[in-house]
Amino acid sequence: MSHRNAPLTPTGRLRLARCVVDDGWPLRRAAERFQxxxxxxxxxxxxxxxxxxxxxxxxxxxxxxxxxxxxATVEQQVLRLRREHRIGPxxxxxxxxxAASTAHRIxxxxxxxxxxxxxxxxxxxxxxxxxxxxxxxxxxxxxxxxRIPDGGGHKVLGRAAGRANQDRRxxxxxxxxxxxxxxxxxxxxxxxxxxxxxxxxAGFLTRAxxxxxxxxxxxxxxxxxNAWAYTKNTWRQTCHELGISPRWTRPWRPQTNSKVERFHRxxxxxxxxxxxxxxxxxxxxxxxxxLDWYNYHRPHTGIDGHPPASRVTNLSEQHT
Numbered sequence: 001m002s003h004r005n006a007p008l009t010p011t012g013r014l015r016l017a018r019c020v021v022d023d024g025w026p027l028r029r030a031a032e033r034f035q036x037x038x039x040x041x042x043x044x045x046x047x048x049x050x051x052x053x054x055x056x057x058x059x060x061x062x063x064x065x066x067x068x069x070x071x072a073t074v075e076q077q078v079l080r081l082r083r084e085h086r087i088g089p090x091x092x093x094x095x096x097x098x099a100a101s102t103a104h105r106i107x108x109x110x111x112x113x114x115x116x117x118x119x120x121x122x123x124x125x126x127x128x129x130x131x132x133x134x135x136x137x138x139x140x141x142x143x144x145x146x147r148i149p150d151g152g153g154h155k156v157l158g159r160a161a162g163r164a165n166q167d168r169r170x171x172x173x174x175x176x177x178x179x180x181x182x183x184x185x186x187x188x189x190x191x192x193x194x195x196x197x198x199x200x201x202a203g204f205l206t207r208a209x210x211x212x213x214x215x216x217x218x219x220x221x222x223x224x225x226n227a228w229a230y231t232k233n234t235w236r237q238t239c240h241e242l243g244i245s246p247r248w249t250r251p252w253r254p255q256t257n258s259k260v261e262r263f264h265r266x267x268x269x270x271x272x273x274x275x276x277x278x279x280x281x282x283x284x285x286x287x288x289x290x291l292d293w294y295n296y297h298r299p300h301t302g303i304d305g306h307p308p309a310s311r312v313t314n315l316s317e318q319h320t
Contacts, residue, residue: 007034007035007036007040008034008036008040008044010056010057010058011056012034013044013056014048014053014056015034016030016033016034016036016041016044016045017044017045017047017048017056018048019033020041020045020048021045021048021049027041027042027045030045044056070098070102070106074096074098075106075109075110077095077096078092078096078098078103078106078107079106079110079112081095081096082107082112083123086115086118086123087115088115089101089103089104089107090103092107113125119255130183130184131183131184132184133184134182134184134185134187134216134217134311134312134313135182135184135212135217135218135219135220136183136184136220136221137182137183137184137220137221137222137223137247138180138181138182138183138208138212138219138221138222138223139179139180139181139182139183139222139223139224139257139259139260140178140179140180140181140201140205140208140222140223140224140230140260141178141179141224141225141257141260141261141264142176142177142178142179142196142201142227143176143177143179143264143267143268144174144175144176144177144196145174145175145176145177145268145272146173146174146175147173147174147175147280148277148278148279148280148282148283149279149280150278150279150280175192175193175280176192176193176194176195176196176200177190177191177192177193177264177267178190178191178193178196178200178201178204178208179260179263179264179267180204180205180208180211180212180222180260181259181260181263182212182217182308182312183223183259184311185217185303185308185309185310185311185312186259186263186300186302186303186308186311187212187215187217187295187308187309187311187312188263188291188294188295188308189208189211189212190267190287190291191204191207191208192284192287196227196229197229198228198229198232198234198235199234200229201229201230201234201235202234202235202237202238205222205235205238205239205242205244206238206242209242209244215312216312216313217312219242219244220244220245221244221245221246221247222239222244222245222246222247223247223248223249223256223257224246224247224248224249224257225248225249225254225257226248226249226251230246230248231248259302266294267290270290270294271283271286271287271290294307294308295307295308295309296308296309
């Protein structure tokens, strides 16, 4: 493809060349007619004589010979270290005694993906999946979050004073944020509960299913990790009563439940730790507005910049 400042397209080059070669125009006249330099007109006329119409296509500007290119033995060393240790250009450069930019070019030349796109355990490219409709699979997980003592924690009072304030109140305890997130739409439902026992998790599932049903989403399957509460008969029985098929991730493979794990990271960054709070009640009061914004207004990069509600039929129109 011609670059954006090219005065001639392949078709224009062919017309210029035919004027010179076939019709006998002087080079200067052809150059003036097509608004290019005398040298450019001569170049395309020469290629037309040599190669015909095929010579009018773009050529790579890469040189035929690069005497200062990194030796093949160094390239192989870079590739071997990348495969064995899964390290980036800076560390590869230090081990191979080359510039980091050179290590990066070697990786690009051999089409090796960035480390961020690889599975940390296997080094293979991450295989991303997405269910085809809302409710087909709902991810469920619990995030444990320290509560804020009245008067504020270390973010408000400083490290020492915040610890002293928490000690005077015998610790503020923990909040257990239970989340159900739809795989297709990323629509999320979260509750702050006092624990993560089997009965609490089962009760949360019942309310989450009702919440999704009110928005036109029928939950068919739920995916959880292998935590104690999700392996008990209470959880299995609740799933059976709701007509839901339970699924579990493979042990030591949290990536399988990564969508809800990523939601919890977003929740911490944009709500829990977004600003200093003087009490846990103040932080909890800010949560409904944040969750509403996440579901209905926040652009989600995993679904082409659209909010989760846009992927649920008519849900955005029902929201006020």
